[in-house]
Amino acid sequence: MSASRNAGTAVCPGSYDPVTFGHLDVIARAANVFENVVVGVVDQPVRKQQTLFRAAERVSFIEGEVAEYPNVQVKPFDTLLVDFAREHGAKAIVKGLRAISDFEYEFEMNQLNRKMAPDIESIYLMAAPEFSFLSSSGIKELAMFGGDISGLVPERVAARLQEELKR
Numbered sequence: 001m002s003a004s005r006n007a008g009t010a011v012c013p014g015s016y017d018p019v020t021f022g023h024l025d026v027i028a029r030a031a032n033v034f035e036n037v038v039v040g041v042v043d044q045p046v047r048k049q050q051t052l053f054r055a056a057e058r059v060s061f062i063e064g065e066v067a068e069y070p071n072v073q074v075k076p077f078d079t080l081l082v083d084f085a086r087e088h089g090a091k092a093i094v095k096g097l098r099a100i101s102d103f104e105y106e107f108e109m110n111q112l113n114r115k116m117a118p119d120i121e122s123i124y125l126m127a128a129p130e131f132s133f134l135s136s137s138g139i140k141e142l143a144m145f146g147g148d149i150s151g152l153v154p155e156r157v158a159a160r161l162q163e164e165l166k167r
């Protein structure tokens with residue numbers, strides 16, 4: 001980890017249904033830059049279908065992977081993202097961007113969040129090349145059809161996915 005981090009708190013929000021190594025890479029990089037990082041797990045995302053995993057389990061998957069970072073906390077939220085960020089005194093929202101296809105959605109979210117909270121800056125980290133194709137929905141699809149998801153999500157997540165998708 002870097003010796004001098006940016007003072008203050010950043011929020012890394014998402015549905016994380018489930019968390020992937022791509023998300024974990026963004027969280028680790030944010031934790032290298034900011035003094036404190038709060039990973040915000042959306043309880044029930046408005047624009048997506050029902051999540052496969054409940055918020056408590058999505059939180060616990062991430063907690064299991066960030067234990068080595070003393071400056072990272074994981075919390076569920078069911079409010080506006082900017083209210084969650086304010087509640088934690090965050091000055092920034094940090095998100096990953098994979099491909100141009102992410103841009104339109106993120107641009108819209110950025111404008112909404114900026115309108116409501118111009119004092120909270122949104123910062124985008126480009127996905128590492130090895131994770132640029134990785135998405136939670138892609139992982140669920142692979143798992144559902146028996147594809148190999150090892151190396152893409154933590155082992156515990158892979159095991160739970162296999163259990164859930166067998167039903």
Ligand code: PNS
Binds near residue numbers: 015081
């Ligand atoms: O696509 P994701 O990663 O699941 O994004 C979730 C989130 C909360 C980061 C995104 O929906 C967002 O930026 N929303 C801003 C509007 C808001 O606060 N909505 C309420 C929570 S869904």
